[in-house]
Amino acid sequence: MTLLDDAKSDTSSPSPSSNTPGKKKRQSPLAVFREMPILVKLSALWVLLIVVGSIYGKIDVLLDDVLPLQDPILQTNAFNPDTLEFGTGTPSENPSLTHWLGTDSIARDGFARIVHGSWVSLIVALVSATFGIVVGGFLGSLVGFVRGKTETIIMSLIDVILAFPALVLLLAMVSIFEVRNLYVISLVIGFLSIPAYTRVARANSLAISNREFVLAAQAIGTKPSKILFREIIPNVYQSLLSYALVAAAFVIVVEGTLSFLGLSVQLPxxxxxxxxxxxxxxxxxxxxxxxxxxxxxxxxxxSFNQIGDFFQKRNAVRGSAL
Amino acid sequence: MPTAGADATRLTRSEKTEPLLVVEDLKTYFQTPNGLVKAVDGVTLSVERGKTLGVVGESGSGKTVLSRSIMRLNTAGNVITHGSVTYNGEDLLAKSPRQMRDIWGVEMAMVFQDPMTSLNPVVKVGRQMTEHIRHHLGVSKKDARDTAVELLRSVRIPEPEARFDNYPHEMSGGMRQRVCIAIALACGPKMLFADEPTTALDVTVQHQILNLLGQQQVDRFMTMIMVTHDLGVVAGRTDEIAVMYAGKVVEKAPTKQLFADMRHPYTEALLRSIPKIDDPKHTKLSAISGRPPDLINPPSGCAFSPRCPYAQPQCFTDTPPLGAAPTPGHQYACWFPVGSPEGKDAWDKNLEAKRPQTMAAAGLVNATEELAAGAVVGG
Known part of the structure; x- marks a missing residue:
């Protein structure tokens, strides 16, 4: 085995039988999927299902209910002015073939509402992750690299935000806005997830700034800004991405809490x-x-937690093998 | 135009006579909560164009800090640097980091100890090279690629076009070190620092890398400072050797001179600690007894005195200056140098008094056992 490895990797003897170096590409998503334990596989499938479902639901809304999915707001027992008849649905129905997940107290289709509701959860998760990674990731990488006064100032601000009870701050910020649509809610939650990402990014940036390749980059005359963007941030982002999956799960719950309190996206x-x-x-x-x-x-x-854990472990193993 | 021509000739004349790098009384201290660490404590040396200087010493002797101080790479906030570093007539210590960026890579470059950590793991090696080339030389993407591939070929990486798109983790240690060398050489530096370039590699690869460095140095007429703890590495590949101990140069001589006629007991001890191939089997390794000195509170007098087999009372109180030996270019800092009548006397006296360090050096007792028992005389 070692002999084989040596023959493959040793510089003096490029054996023609070895795979052409440099042609190895990044693992395909399917290969990564095969690598997953069964629980993570199921989680990935579930998330895929949610993503497809929410997009399907959104398209349905945008195209005025052309797709075969019930309108989530339609009360199936309501009076229809076109036909001058009451609907055939009943409230609080149990699951059946017509209403897969039953109906709620005003006879709306449960399944349609679940599918449409997933859009909100996904958007909130996505926006907050984007905000966190882009803004928080940059701030954290920056302060971990330059240290000094910049770090003190930015991290104090971050700590102040973190020290505030998150839900109280969230409620306060949401109540500022007159319209509470999905975008306002996502932006507020996104803004509030910046501090956590900043801390994670800073910790990673501190460690990476001390690695020798950063010094090596400096020793060949690389500008500090370039060191930040080329050497540090690409390394920090790896771990931020797996953190984002775990954080997304948390954010979905936060949105759930807000809606439960009636402070998220406006009804219906x-x-x-x-x-x-x-x-x-x-x-x-x-x-x-x-x-x-x-x-x-x-x-x-x-599912988000499972997938996040999986990628975190996977990256950790790779990191140590580098 | 005529002035430029005149300048050029003057430059060539001075190039022939003046050393490329002159370091005078360089001191690098680190402020730590435990006190001031005197990592480099008054080093003076010079390197002529196209020559190789070997800096030898054990771990913690300050050799890495020395090379990084010369290159101004000690950037932490707790570093204090004194003295002067003159490169090509310019004072490097007076330069701002921005000015240093024009020196780094183009004038001076460094090859680091561990090729496993000195390449960015998430960027393809090709891009690590081309970005640097494009930044300094301002050439097009394609030209930079061609240059990089050519460099990879010159450091003897097989199939350089294919390797260009590899990530560092797809390469072996030796190959990564070749890439590191290629990156360091990319902008044709006039001076190369090799900081233990082979310590992290296995012996067969070591040899290849050292040959490669030597070859590149000749091809590009580079000046090189080779930092290592292994006298065997510098033996055949340097013009001059400086032996460092506790942040000071304790002996400096042309390579042949040093091996033929070493004066400092520490140099002798270093050489003795290299296992010989014709030793009988299971010969005990001849280690230097004791530990490198504490750089916060270095021992008074000669820093090597607690471990020195020649040490006399004078050694524990007075610090020996770096004085010239009879042969030109040879300097050492010792009161009782090896091979001198004084040194012989000191050795005999210590042997008589059964100084454990001397007994150990003479092979009469096991140094580690004796010292573990706490029988350190004057230590």
Whole structure:
């Protein structure tokens, strides 16, 4: 084995049989998927399902209900002015073939609402991760590299934000805005996730700044700004990406909490959080409208955590092997 | 134009006579919570164009800090540097980091000890080279690529076009060190610092890398400072050797002179500690007894005195100056130099008094056992 490795890698004897070096490409997503343990595989499939479902739902909304999915706001038992008849749906229905996940207390289709609600969760997760990685990642990498006064000032600000009870700050910021649509909510949550990312990025940046390749880059006359962008940030981002998956799970719960308190996206737009909140009062009539969004939330958070852990471990192994 | 021509001739004349690098009384101290660490404590040396200087010493003797101080790479906030470093007539210590960036890479470059950590793990080696080439030479992407491939070929990396797109972790240690050398050489530096370039590599690769460095030095007419703890590495490859101990140069001589007629007991001890191939099997390694000195509170007098087999009372109180030996270019700092009548007397006296360091050096007792028992005389 060692002999074989030597023959492959030793400089003096390029054996023609060895694979052409340099042609090895990044592992394909499918290969990574095969590497996953079964639980992580299921998680990945679930997240994929949620992503596809939410996009499907969004397209449905944008194209005015052309896709075969019920309107999540339509009360199926309501009076229809076109046909001058009441709908055939009933409130608080149990799961059936027409309504896969039953209906809620005003006869809206549970399945449609779950699918549409996932869009909110995903967008919030995505925006906060983007904000965190881009802004927090940059700030953290910067202060970990330049140190000194810049670090003291920026990190003090970050610590002040972190020291504040997160939910209180969130409620305060949300209440500032008159319109509470998805974008406002995502931006606020995104802004509030910057500090955590900054800390993670700073810790990594501190470690990487002391690595020899940074000194080596300096020793060949690389500008500090270039060292930051070329040497430090690409290394920091690796670990930030796996952190983002874990953080996304947390952010989805935060949005759920906000909706549960009625402070997220305005009704009647369905989100998992406000679905639980609405159905809660009728829990003695039917339990399903509470169960489904709760399960969706739980599975999604669990899946994000599983995938995040998987990538964190995977990167850690690679890091030590470098 | 005529002035430029006149300048050029003057430059060539001075180039022939003046050394490229002159270091005078260089001191680098680190402020730590435990006190001032005197990592480099008054080093004076000079290197002529196209020559190789070997800096030898054990771990903690300040050789790495010395080379980084010359290149101004000690950037931490707690560093204090005194003395003067004159490169090509310019005072390097007076330069700002911005001015140093025009020196780094183009005038001076460094090859680091561990090729495993001195390449960016997430950037392809080709891009690590081309960015640097483009930054300093301002050439197009394609030209930079061609230059980089040519460099990879010149450091004897097989299939350089394919290797160009490799990540560092896809290469072996020896290959990575070749890449590091290629990067250091990319902008044609006039001076190369090799900081233990082979310590992290296995012996067969060591040989190849050292040959490569020597070849490149000749091809490019570079001046080189080779830092190592291994006298065997510098033996055949340097013009001059400076032996460092506790942040000071204790002996400096042309390579042949040093090996033929060493004066400092530390040099002798270093050489003795290299295992010989014709020793009988299971010969005990001849280690230098004791430990490198504490650089915060170095011992009074000669820093090597607690471990020196020749040490006399004078050695524990007075610091010997770096004085000239009879042969030109040879300097040493010792009161009782090896091979002199004084040294012989000191050795005999210590042997009689059963000084453990002397007994150990003479091969009469096991140094480590004796010293572990706490029988350090004057230590």
């Amino acid at each position: 737009t369905p989100t998992w959080g406000n679905m639980i909140n609405e159905a809660r009062s009728n829990i003695n009539l039917t339990v399903w409208p509470v169960v489904w969004p709760s399960l969706a939330l739980t599975f999604t958070v669990l």
